[in-house]
Structures are given as structure tokens and as C-alpha cells.
Amino acid sequence: MRSRGWFPRIALVLGLIFLYVPIVSMIVFSFNNSRLVTVWDAANSPTLKWYHILVHNGQILSAAWLSIRIALIAATGAVILGTLAGMALARFAAFRGRMLLAGMTTAPIVMPEVITGLSLLLLFVAMEQLIGWPHGVGAVTITLAHITFCMAYVTVVVQSRLTGFDESLEEAAMDLGARPVKVFFRITLPLILPAIASGWLLAFTLSWDDLVITQFVAGPGSSTLPMVIFSKVRFGVTPDINALATIMVLLVATGIAISTVWMRYREKRRERDAQLAAAANL
Amino acid sequence: MSAGAQVNSPQMAATDPDQAYVRIAGVTKKFGDFVAVDNVSLDIRRGEIFCLLGGSGSGKTTLLRMLAGFETPTAGTILIDGADMSTTPPYERPVNMMFQSYALFPHMTVEKNVAFGLEQEGVSSADAKRQVAEILDIVKMTGFGARKPHQLSGGQRQRVALARALVKRPKLLLLDEPLAALDKKLREHTQFELLSIQQRLGVTFIVVTHDQEEAMTLGTRLGVMNQGRIVQVGSPSDIYESPANRFVADFIGSVNMFEGQVHRGGSDGVRIDCAELRGTVHADRTVACAEGATVWTAIRPEKITISRHSPVAGAPAENMVRGTVREIAYMGDMSIYLVQIESGKMVRVTLPNIMRGGERPIAREEGVWLSWHGSSPVVLTE
DSSP states (O other): OOOOOOOHHHHHHHHHHHHHHHHHHHHHTOOOOOOSSOOOTTOSSSHHHHHHOOOOHHHHHHHHHHHHHHHHHHHHHHHHHHHHHHHHHHHHOOOOHHHHHHHHHHHHHHOHHHHHHHHHHHHHHHHHHHOOOOOOSSHHHHHHHHHHHHHHHHHHHHHHHHHOTTHHHHHHHHHHOHHHHHIIIIHHHHHHHHHHHHHHHHHHHHHHHOOOOHHHHHHOOOOOOHHHHHHHHHHHHHHHHHHHHHHHHHHHHHHHHHHHHHHHHHHHHHHHHHHHHHHHHO | OHHHHHHHHHGGSSSSSSSSSEEEEEEEETTTTTEEEEEEEEEEETOEEEEEEOOOSSSSHHHHHHHTTSOOEEEEEEETTTEEEETTTGGSSSEEEHHHHHHHTTTTTTHHHHHHHHHHTTTOOOHHHHHHHHHHHHHOOOTTTOOOOOGGGGHHHHHHHHHHHHHOOOOOOEEETTTTOOOHHHHHHHEEEEEEEHHHHHHHEEEEOHHHHHHHOSSSEEEEETTTTEEEEEEEHHHSSSSSSHHHHSSSOEEEEEEEEEEETTTTTTEEEETHHHHHESSOOOOOTTTOOOOEEEOGGGEEEEEEESSSSOOOSSSSSEEEEEEEESSEEEEEEEEETTEEEEEEEEEEESSSSSSSSOTTTTTTEEEOTTSSOEEOOO
8 A cells, every 4th residue: 555654654653562562572571581570581591491381380281271171162152042042133023022132142242241240150159059050160150151141242243144144045945945944054054154153263262261250150170261360460470471371372373364364365266256257248 | 839838748738728727816915004915816827927017016026925935825825736835835835936136055056056956855966967967958057067156147147046946847937027137138138048948848937027028028928916906917918908907008118198088989989088189089999988987098109100291181080189299219229209289298109210311200399290090099997
């Protein structure tokens, strides 16, 4: 793009500084030899010492493993429930309790997390007293809580995709002899799959780094990674946290880079196809 | 042509060609308080192309969707080949539909799209492959099987949609505005191709369209719809030459309409006094209506003769009027003259441009006589 003077450039540079300097400094200090986070030990740096310590820290590793498991299950559960809710809201114009469902599914997005967390805790305690399940708070209640608030985001994503969906595609499939269940799996599901995939990724990310709600519904022995990091930081930041954060940044950046390249490729192919079709039309 | 179509289907000889193949009996569809289809009864014969013609909101699409099974009638029954379809879901009806948007599955290739219907029936993959190749050959799309819909042009997509709807050899094919998305040149070409495919396969077609030209060229019979009701059913020429009422006359083609009073019935037709014409229209067909009743005479623009001099010597006679040419539109094959008659009303006259050359017989602002034959006016009582 053509430059339009000094103002946009300065805005761009300032924006990049604000966004990335904290991350870059964190990455740099993860290779620092010193125990003190803010003092650069020039003699012995860079070093992979903290990465070494990190992979031998059982507490962090088990917390990370728990977080991954919870995020996988919560994202999958949220996608299933959120897709169903999104379909109901997008497809059925008027049914009893539609407003209630719409309000309930999207409430966790606007509700303060503290309130969501507290109300879920109260619910779990009451449920245990009434039906004996779940047994105390722990990984199960964390997963349930994460499904609850992640589902709201999946619902919104899926619903907006279905609103622009050409319903005659489903009618055509039915007209050709496919029963409704088959229509869903052969036609609807493949076409809304991109929305479901991005809903799943969103849910995974939200579950992965949720702290506030998790604090309420977690029990002893079920500390997720954000909880461990947060409690460690309260006793002073150690550089192994920097190393952990650097690994996470690296993973996220790789994922984004791959998806960007793939999207570019698809876009180019689509453009070429459209040109071919237009040429055939002449 | 109809004899040729009958040969294709062996059962044809046994059944009476006039017997209804699709019977719509007293069908009504309400959406809340809105009556979309109002007590429609219609018989459609085997092997014909029946066009439902009407403006938007006339209920034609709702009727089509009830035949496909996407809507359930509020009242009435639909029989297809003698079987009651009232409780049959769309996926069990011997009916296929070609959608206005074509509704091709974007994530499947042309071949997979066309094979989808066969797959639901459990046809073996070798058989399905052969049938798909056959139907793609019929719609002239051989060689495009591996493409995805977004790699096709509009005309090609239309062919694939047709192939997909025809591959199961349905008893009835429903077409929702089949040509609306194509440009004019392609549309004309496709119309004739659709006709030849229909004759080759002998499938009964029901076409919904708002385009009267499309309906006239495609349809063996037309049903004109207005406000949820069937206003008239007949062959294209029936509907054009003998419209049942003012709505049909005005909706199909263009027409000059004059209000008047029945002046004298009799053995040689009726005479109508028209204030707008300052004269009398003589129609040589008799019409059942009372002396003095208000009626409308409709005269098609191509059935009016335009001349500089009075076509009869002496006093002005029946079926003629004086006017001044106000506007001439040159259309190539014909010219449209807008003639203002003495009462101020504009009359539309079309003349074919038979002779090549720039000279027009009549110029703008010239005084002319308009006249027509006694067989031309249609007398409408409603």
C-alpha cells in the first residue's frame, strides 16, 4: 500500500510497540541465566536453563496436562451443545421459550465471570446435596463450568453461520430422498464445519486460560495451569514461568501462521476457479 | 409432437391421456391469517409441461412447495399417479424439484451432486456411475463431472441442477423459475433444450414462472394464478386469444382495454358502445350478457391496423377510431406506435417491419385511422 505521510506510520510503530514489547521482553528474559527476573546476566546468557527446570517441574507439567484435558473435553462438549442451540435459534422462527433460550445461551458472555463462577459453585453444591453428584469440586466441575460458558460463544458463531445458510440446499437433499438425519450429516454439517471448527478453537482457548470461574469450582488437587501460574507469581515471578509463556506463544504463533498460509492458498485457488468458470461462459 | 412423446413411455397407451396424473383437489394453504393458496383444484396430465404463471405473491411457489412436500396443505388433497401424498414426506415422494437457486451442494463435485439421489435409493455404485454419465450426456455436461459447482458458469450450473433432478426419473419434475438466473440469449437457447429433454424422457413437468414468454414457449398448458387462486387454465393460445377476464388479458401480453355498454346482442355477435372510442365495437362472437351491461373489450396491439386514410368510404363505421401518432418505438423486428385517440386515451399498435429500409410508413404527429376486424376484440364481463 502507498504511504500516506508520517502519521499512519507513527501510529503503526506505536501500536506494535505497545502490543509486542511485553511479549518480546518476556521471551528474551526466558533465556536469562539470572534468578532475578529483571536483571540480565550478560556473562552466562543466553541459556536454556529455565526450560530445563520447567520440564522437570512436576507441578507445572501436571497442571498443563490437566488444563489440556479439560480444554479438549470442554471445547468438544461446548461445540456439541452450542451447535444444537445455534441450530434451534437460527432455524425455528418461533417456539415457546425462544427468547428465554436465546437469553440464557448468551448470558455467560455478558455476565461478570465472578457471578458465573459463584452461581455455578452454588449449583454444584446444591446438586451434590440433592442427587449426590458431582462428588465435591474438582476436574469434573471445572469441565462442566467451562462447557457452560464456552457454549455461549459456540452458539453465537454457529448461529451467525446458519443465518446466511441457503436452506434450499437442505430441501434439495430431502427432495432427493435423504432423511432429515442424513441431510444434517451429509449437507448441513459439512457446510457449517468451518464455523464449528472456529467455535471449537475459541472454546479451547477460553477454557485453556480461564482463571476466575475455575477458581470458584476447583478443588484440592485440581489446579489448572492458569491457577498454578497465578499462585506462583504471587510468591514472586520465577524465570521458568517466562519459559512456559514463551513455549505457549510459540505454539499459538505457529498455529496462526499455518492457518494464514492455508487461507491464502484457498483464497487464491477460489479466485482461479472463478476466472476459469467465467472464461468457460464466453 | 405429443404423439412422439407418447411413444417413449410404454404404459402410455393403456391409460387415457386425458386422465389426471397429478390431481390437486380443493387445496388451501394458510400462513396465519394470510391465505397463500385459496381452494385450488387442478388436473395435470401425464407427460405434459404445465406452467403455473403468476406475479409475486400469487401463491404459485407455495403450490409447488406443497407438491414437493415442503409445505402441508391446510385443506384439500394432492394425488400423484393415484396415490394420496398428504402424509408423505418429501424424501418419499416420486417427485423431484429443480430449485431457483439450483441448490447445488457446494462441497460436492458435479458427479457426487448428481449421484446423491441415487445413493439415497441404494443404487449400486457401478449402476449409479452409469446413470450419472447417461444423464450428464443428455444435458451436455460430459467431462465436467469432477468439477465443483463454483467452477461452473451459470448456464452449466443450471444443467447440473436439471441432471440431478432428472437422474432418478421422477414421476413429476417441479421447476421453480428454471431460467430466471440466465441471461436473455442463453435463456432462449435453454428453453428449447429443456423442451427436447422433456420430450426425450417423457417426464411430466410443472414449471413455476413469472415470465409469460417463458410460460408460453415451454408450456403445453398454462395455469394463470392471482391472489392464491387459479384464474384460467388453457393452452398458450387459448389464454392469449381468449382470456377469461381483465386480469388475464392484461397480465399476458399487452392489450388495449375499452369499457363500454352492451348495445345489441344478436346473431352476428355483440355491439358495445364505448365512450372512450366515441363509437361502437362490434365483436362477431356472441357473449352471454344482458343488454346494457357494462363490459370491457380487449384488443391486442398486433390486431389493429393503422392507416392514413379511412378504411371505409363515407361516415365512420364500427371498429374504427381516429387518432394521432404520439410515439414510435423501433424494436427491429417490429415497431410500436402509441396513438392518442380523440378521447385522449393512448392506444398501442404494433406493426411488423416487413420491408427493409429506413422509411417508415407513418410518421410521428400524423393523423391516422385505427381499425380492426370483428374477430379481434375479446369481450370480457369481469
